Amino acid sequence: MSFNLEKEILKYSPCCEQEKADKELILNLLKKEENLLNRDNKICHFTASSWIVNKEKTKILMIHHNIYNSWSWTGGHADGEEDLLDVSVREAQEETGLKNINILFKDIFSIEILTVNGHIKNGKYISAHLHLNLTFLLEADENDLLFIKPDENSGVKWFKLEDSINISNEDNMKIIYKKLNNKLNSIY
Template sequence: MHREDLIQKLENYSPEDDNEKAFRASFLSFIDAHPDCFERSLQIGHITGSAWIVNKTYDKALLTHHRKLNRWLQLGGHADGESDIIKVSTAEALEESGLSSIKLVSKDIFDIDIHTIPARKSDPEHLHYDIRMLFTADENESFTISNESKDLGWIAPDELESYSKNNESILRMAEKTRRLLAGNKQ
């Protein structure tokens, strides 16, 4: 029962390409097969929630230089048993940025991704089934760098390629942001 909201959101999600279509099918299969899909203890993989935070003019995204993965990524993390993915994404955005101006743009999923997390200490290699929600925030507000990050920064979509090391999912979200920006200007 606790999985129904996420299943509904995924069924309503419109994949933009073949990768996202495959991701959505894999998500639905994974959630159906694993009632404990929101638990970090599920060692093959688990649901995570991320926040794609853009400024109010949609021309910059807030990224974190992730301490453990040593990569620039969107803010986000483990659900740790919480099945409300909006609640997870919001909590991660607040915890990892310290921003108080964060606002959810839509209750609809912005992006989905499945990616491999390398083995580390006692954690085996596993998959993150990541749900990304879209938020805005005031880029002039001071942020706080959490202990999970080396740095935070507002990055223009055109600059993301140099930060993301060709991370397909970051570039896909940047492209979605560009389209939103173009739509906002009309």
């Protein structure tokens, strides 16, 4: 299946007001902005994240993100690739060391626009901007070996669903993680 970004976003059914508003804005940005798949667009660009669950759907795999100094989902920039599902899987593997990841749904699991504060990365200042984020639901075996990616994270760990919200230092992400867990619980 070929991933058509605009088509996938159009067919996505928002679960709440946040997703409805963010979907509408993302679709408008797709029509008006250039280079949304690249960081060349300094205002906003696409990212893909993963909500990685264990087989029993009772735990979430998270990384301790270096820039945000917080436990976080996995994910990264599109960097020119339109197939954000592939991006989410690749980033999950790179950031956790997992070799075997199952895609539970090929469709988008969640959609959100995330604010990114200005920060230093690789010795260079990155101005505040927006991530137009698509999240995908993945599954992994919690007994598989995990590895950190030292340039991006300082920890990789499984957390109970309810703990995945509380261990984040970012209030805006706690809201997103709660939404993801609620969606997960409504499916399984």
